[in-house]
Amino acid sequence: MSRADPQVAVRLPPDVKAFIQAEARENSSSQNSEIVRAIRERMKAKGPASVGALPSHGSSQTHEGKANELIRE
Numbered sequence: 001m002s003r004a005d006p007q008v009a010v011r012l013p014p015d016v017k018a019f020i021q022a023e024a025r026e027n028s029s030s031q032n033s034e035i036v037r038a039i040r041e042r043m044k045a046k047g048p049a050s051v052g053a054l055p056s057h058g059s060s061q062t063h064e065g066k067a068n069e070l071i072r073e
Contacts, residue, residue: 020034020035
């Protein structure tokens with residue numbers, strides 16, 4: 001991911017924040033990477049049909065195409 005990727009501010013309960021910090025340390029990765037990994041795992045578990053239900057943001061690429069692109073990264 002790059003700095004040009006969309007950003008979002010998220011409020012986390014202290015136990016979730018501690019979990020993310022511990023996972024990042026254990027996997028020698030960033031906290032951001034751990035959050036993205038968790039979301040991608042959830043996306044993959046739900047399947048492409050659930051991603052197709054997301055609202056459009058003006059892109060010509062389908063939501064399924066975007067999800068598949070994210071999962072491949």
